[in-house]
Amino acid sequence: MRNFMINSKWGVLLLSAVLVTACGTSSATSSAVQATATAAATTVQQNTTPSGVQLASAKLADLVTFDEEDTLTTWSADNSTTIALNGTSATISGSGAEAKAGLVTINAAGTYVLSGKLTDGQLVVNVQDKGTVHLVFNGVDIQDSDSAPVYIKQAGKVILTLQEGTENTLTDGANYVFEDAASDEPGAALFSKADLTINGTGKLTVNASYKDGITSKDDLKIMSGTIEVHAADDGIIGRDMVAVQEGTITITADGDGIKSTNDEDAAKGFVAIAAGTFDIKAGNDGIQAETALLTDGGTYTIVSGGGNANGGVKTEDRGGMSAPPGGWTQGTVPAAPSGTAATTDATADAVADAAATEAGADEAAAAETESTSAKGLKAGGNMTVNSGSFTIDAADDAVHSNSNVTITGGELTLASGDDGIHAEATVTIASGKIEITKSYEGIEGANIIVSGGETKVVASDDGVNVSGGNEQSAGGAQGQSTDTAAHVLTISGGDLTVDATGDGLDSNGSIVMTGGNVIANGPTNGGNGTLDYDGTFELSGGYLVAAGSSGMAQAPSEDSSQYSLLMTYTAAQEAGTLVHLEDNEGNTLLTFAPSKTYQTVAISSPELKEGATYTLYTGGTSTGTEVNGLYADGQYSGGTKVTDFEITSSVTYLSESGVTTGNTSNRGGGGGFGGGARPEGGTPPEGGTWQGDGTPPDRGTAPQGGTQPQATTGTEGTSSM
Incomplete structure (x- = not known):
């Protein structure tokens, strides 16, 4: 040629x-x-x-607004209160805060610059007038063996700045002691019941042995910074929203990596990310939004549930029966459904029992899947x-x-x-x-x-x-x-x-x-x-x-x-x-x-x-x-x-x-086999035979344990395989 x-x-x-x-x-x-x-x-x-x-196609601005206040990182010694942590005590210079043993409490709006280490203590923010509290972590290490190292009980808003060039660490214990036996709060090493914004260029490491790493019960915004979270359950949670403008975020979590959880308000419960670098290893979902999930940029490496090698064993659904390993071979298909003229009562009962058993197994599998969801990106809405x-x-x-x-x-x-x-x-x-x-x-x-x-x-x-x-x-x-x-x-x-x-x-x-x-x-x-x-x-x-x-x-x-x-x-x-x-x-x-x-x-x-x-x-x-x-x-x-x-x-x-000569009616859309009649000079699929009138081949033999299916002529239409 x-x-x-x-x-x-x-x-x-x-x-x-x-x-x-x-x-x-x-x-x-x-x-x-x-x-x-x-x-x-x-x-x-x-x-x-x-x-x-819940927009089918949206931009980040449709969901969240980053306020000028969210970018506030500057502070001066003249206009702030300094808190020097020292083992089991703290020294305070300025107003709005008090220290008692290892407990440091901020009770007024303002700027607070913290440095040093608490070996077994807690920082509590409890501002009754709903003002804004600006926390500056200037080289902080807080450890609390039985509660959250940082507990924001009340405030209008808290802005946490990671001071340039500093490393900051929060570490909790595996068991919490709650003030109220009926309460489950705080539930994270950094726990806020107010809007929380994290910014700055420093680093924050959170070691959460009890449950979650960082949680806001309202809005959580991450503007910048390097954040590393190790969590026994979820890594980062914002109930009403998680919004990230920039940052380097590394999460290792037994539960979800990042998630928003508000399921009561369709305008909340979303995750919106403008940019940033994300390295997430999650036992469950990597990033999960109760409502919308949106990304306008960013670099993401996500491993959820240990990766695809841990996925459940899948079999092809053939209308109530699973395909044998490797799928159906040419000329072999599952048994015909019960109720057809050629199916005996005994066979019908056997098929029904098998279907019922499999349905029960499917329900159990669905329940297990729901409780152990291990998706990479997951949204309840768009x-x-x-x-x-x-x-x-x-x-x-x-x-x-x-x-x-x-x-x-x-x-x-x-x-x-x-x-x-x-x-x-x-x-x-x-x-x-x-x-x-x-x-x-x-x-x-x-x-x-x-x-x-x-x-x-x-x-x-x-x-x-x-x-x-x-x-x-x-x-x-x-x-x-x-x-x-x-x-x-x-x-x-x-x-x-x-x-x-x-x-x-x-x-x-x-x-x-x-x-x-x-x-x-x-x-x-x-x-x-x-x-x-x-x-x-x-x-x-x-x-x-x-x-x-x-x-x-x-x-x-x-x-x-x-x-x-x-x-x-x-x-x-x-x-x-x-x-x-x-x-x-x-x-x-x-x-x-x-x-x-x-x-x-x-x-x-x-x-x-x-x-x-x-x-x-x-x-x-x-x-x-x-x-x-x-x-x-x-x-x-x-x-x-x-x-x-x-x-x-x-x-x-x-x-x-x-x-x-082709068949003008394709299977499933009015019958026929494979979109065309028997090819002239051709042979039927392995295990099947051509019908004398050129209609589809006999459906061959059933898989092991099944019954002999009936041939489908295509005159009544067939269901999709």
Whole structure:
């Protein structure tokens, strides 16, 4: 075969997207798609998003204001009271404070400069007139064996300045003695019942053996400084808010790293970070907000729950039964649900008992997960990442919101024992660079919108999963929704690369694609599909290549306005075997090396034209530059021609014999198998047989311990796998 130069627009576009900065990636969506996505997101948000500060996309100024007073670090000896700590006593020069043995009490507003060491004592702030107290730590070491070293009982506001060039330490004991037996306060080594601001350029080390490191029952603002916390429970807590403008913060905590806890006021309970450097090792969540969590910048290294290696063992949900290790093999699927005509009463009872047992186990697991949540970033309301550099290794979800996740910039490298990014409502990726190096499911949400950015996903189950929620309705199993219109994966821009052991792009609703570049390396087992949708996949723009197994393969919908093809091979092709597509003039449309064994390849490009003829090759080599499996420029040679074909319909189904007759109704969206009928000359998936009328293969044998499932003809529609 002759050599020639590759001038694929697809390869150039994808290569360029990798070379430019992530924040510069953006794409406009069509008005129709935007309306669809917005309507779907609005429907979900109305049901799940609190009012007040819960903005789908926000800036730090929407949540918090840093007052001029918060930046106050200056002081003078003439206008302040000095407190010199000395073992078990203190010497006070000035007014507003008193010392009794190891107890130092501040009872008036003003500025207090502290230095020295208390070996077993306490600093108490108790200002009745709600004035502002300015504490200056000028080389302080306070140890208290049975209570909080610093206890702010009452004040209008406390500003704690870490004096430049100083190191300050607070250390408590493992057991507290409370003034009131019914009280649990103070509960942290630095405990404030008033608004607390920390600033300055010095260092504060907090050793909290009893419970929490730093706690404010009101607002907590960190303006600057170096803060190191070692905590038996949570590291840093601000009940109403935690707001960080700058600083270097290191936390080792058996509980949560940083969190805000107010669950009674939707305008509070948030975490907002403008900048700073964060190194957090947390037994539970890294950063957790009861309501909103927002970052406008910062550098974050977060390990939660010991990292992804401590994630729970995950099995693929197949409507009440778990998949065997490695997933379902081609031609084998779980037993049919009870109640079908071919299921005996005994089998139905066995299936019901198994489902009940598993449901109970799932509930217990859910309760355990709730009590030991180990997520990297977690928000009860909306989460917005506008900027920042994140390296997160989480036993649970790396990024999680009970409402919406919106990413408009930044760089995120995520490893998770569960989901990489999870939202109960909508995940929106508008810009930024995201790499999910390990996950069970890569990105999951009731709706997912990708309009920009560069996103790479590695998942042991589904790569991108538009879930159907937990509602149950007629014809739908628990955990799946039959309202496919309410759940949409929308892709209008950006680069999305998926490597999934389960489904590559999975929507328990529909998929709408108007732009962007999508590369999906899907499953090698026949119980999953690289493209998997229950409704429709309307494709009108962008570039798509999806390679994987053939057992559950789908192509875009027949009513798409951009042309696609689905090639099904008789036998599986080895990983790295090139797929090369060119037009009748020898111009390259695609040269692609799937990263795993594959038997089908779906391709869609704006360059595919009706009435034009094309040639598909397999194998060979390319001298071009490879990015995510796609080659740009260079020469392709040495491949084997598979088939010549002409584009005559929106979806062209191919086998080694040429064009086959495709099924216009894809599985889940009206029946059918894999988006097309039996390929001419092809063979069924391993363990299955083709039906005489060209309908899907028999579902093969049940996994060990299951019953023989019935064949699905596709005439009544099938549920998503």
